[in-house]
Amino acid sequence: MGSAKKMLDVAVIGVGHLGQHHARIFHLLEKARLRCVVDVDESQGRKIAKKYRCDYYQNYRDVPEDVDCVSIAVPTVLHFEVASCFIGRGKHIFLEKPITRTVEEAVSLVDLSKNKNIVFQVGHIERYNPVLLAVKDIIKDPRFIEVHRLAPFKARSVDIGVVLDLMIHDIDIILTILNNPIKDIKAIGVPVLGENEDIANARLEFEGGCVANISVSRISMKEMRKIRIFQEKTYISLDYKDRKGMIYEMQGKKIVPRKIPIQKEEPLKLELDDFCESCLLSRDPVVSAEHGKRALSVAVEIVKQISQS
Numbered sequence: 001m002g003s004a005k006k007m008l009d010v011a012v013i014g015v016g017h018l019g020q021h022h023a024r025i026f027h028l029l030e031k032a033r034l035r036c037v038v039d040v041d042e043s044q045g046r047k048i049a050k051k052y053r054c055d056y057y058q059n060y061r062d063v064p065e066d067v068d069c070v071s072i073a074v075p076t077v078l079h080f081e082v083a084s085c086f087i088g089r090g091k092h093i094f095l096e097k098p099i100t101r102t103v104e105e106a107v108s109l110v111d112l113s114k115n116k117n118i119v120f121q122v123g124h125i126e127r128y129n130p131v132l133l134a135v136k137d138i139i140k141d142p143r144f145i146e147v148h149r150l151a152p153f154k155a156r157s158v159d160i161g162v163v164l165d166l167m168i169h170d171i172d173i174i175l176t177i178l179n180n181p182i183k184d185i186k187a188i189g190v191p192v193l194g195e196n197e198d199i200a201n202a203r204l205e206f207e208g209g210c211v212a213n214i215s216v217s218r219i220s221m222k223e224m225r226k227i228r229i230f231q232e233k234t235y236i237s238l239d240y241k242d243r244k245g246m247i248y249e250m251q252g253k254k255i256v257p258r259k260i261p262i263q264k265e266e267p268l269k270l271e272l273d274d275f276c277e278s279c280l281l282s283r284d285p286v287v288s289a290e291h292g293k294r295a296l297s298v299a300v301e302i303v304k305q306i307s308q309s
Contacts, residue, residue, distance in 0.1 A: 008068040008092075008276055009035045013060045013082055015048040016041070017154075018096065019073030025269050026071065027052040031276040035067050061085065068092060069119070069279055071272070076160050080105040087112045087120070092279045094272070096123040097172075098164045099292030103300055106293040113289060119278045121285035122292030124172040128270040130263045131238045131245050132173065138247065139177055144230040145212040147174075150220035153193065161196030163189065163303050164296075167216040170227070171204075171302075172287070172295040174214075177229070180207040182298065189306035192219055202302045 008031060012023045015037045026034040036055035039045030049056035057063060060082055063070065069092030072082050079100045083093055087109065099122045100106045113120045126132060147170045182204055189200030198219045204212040225240035233250035238260075245260035278285045 005068070005280065006031075008032050008279055009066060010276075011036045011038060011063045011067045011070045013038045013063075013070055013072045014074035015039045015045060016073070019071075020044075020048050021268055022071045022073055022094075022272065023048050023052050023054075025266075025272050027054075029269075029273055029276060031273065031280060036063060038063060065089070069094065069275075071275075072096060073123075076101050076164065080109060083109055084112055087116060087118065090116055090118060092119040092275075093289075094121050094123060094275045095289075095292070097125075097292065098160070098168050098296050098299065099289060100296065101160070101164075103293065103297050106289070106296050110289045110293055119275070119282075119285055120289040121275050121278065122287050122289060123271065124169060124287045124292070124295065125267050125271055126169045126173055126240060127176070127287055128267040128274070129240050129243070130265050130267070130270075131240055131243050131260070134260050134262050135236055135238065135245060135247070138234075138236065139229060140231060142177060142210050142229050142231045144210065145174055145177070146228040146230075147212070147214040148224050148226050149214070149216045150222065150224040151218045152221065152223060153198075153219045161189070161191075161200070161303060161306075162198050162216050162218045163187075163200050163202075163299050163306070166218060167200060167202065167214055167302070168295050168299045170214050170216075171202075171298050172291065173227070174204065174212045175294055175298065176291075178206050178208075178210055178212075180210065183207050185298070185301055185305065187302040187305040188309055189302075197303070197306050200302070200306060204298070 010026045010032045026032045034054045038057045038060045045056045070086045071094040073096045149166050184205040187202040189197035192198040199217045201215045227238050229236040235248040238245040248257050
């Protein structure tokens with residue numbers, strides 16, 4: 001992993017709804033040079049390549065050997081195939097969430113990446129939301145966490161249900177906030193528009209007593225991404241979407257509110273810039289493949305409970 005380079009040559013694999021923004025940001029970052037984009041849709045791939053003045057390939061296996069790292073934003077069912085190819089080639093990996101479709105695939109990727117001397121980061125973007133970054137040092141021993149993540153229907157990520165599509169963001173954050181193991185999981189969910197669940201609720205009970213309640217939907221009329229954290233004499237309310245937050249603290253016999261100052265920065269830019277920094281400095285990423293596997297393991301258990309209910 002030790003490289004004296006000051007700039008990384010990057011390939012973006014998949015430039016659809018999300019991947020095109022990866023290409024945009026890598027094109028702008030001082031630490032990166034966007035060498036090429038890859039997409040099975042030739043029209044979309046060539047359009048993005050022309051826009052950001054880089055090469056285009058239809059097959060990810062044609063990415064040049066001298067590329068340093070790849071950013072993978074293909075459908076989840078292809079994550080294992082594409083990531084394992086580039087891990088085998090010794091490239092640094094940024095892989096969008098969820099890390100893979102199954103825990104077995106995630107374990108295999110983690111095993112493949114060991115001793116490869118590469119950075120392997122998973123794209124849990126909410127870790128880089130300025131709202132969460134602003135309060136990470138304030139959160140101490142939460143007793144109850146309430147999450148609502150609602151989104152209008154979009155004709156993408158239909159190969160997975162709403163738990164792996166949306167809830168996994170919140171699972172990752174909650175597992176990061178709480179160090180205690182999960183003691184119990186209760187979950188319900190229903191499919192509405194397809195075979196996979198579109199609405200779901202999970203209740204996670206942790207050793208030590210904290211309970212997290214997560215509600216998600218991808219067929220709502222309005223978008224909402226909020227988390228509320230309750231701890232001793234403090235209530236923290238965060239809005240990921242509008243990037244604003246409040247802290248309510250018990251002072252004497254009064255509850256005193258105060259606004260949280262938030263930096264207005266794009267989470268994806270912060271995330272990809274940090275990935276580049278990890279590659280250049282040979283350091284562990286903030287969201288490792290192990291973290292991605294951990295969040296997936298909980299999400300898969302929730303999906304299992306839903307399918308059995």
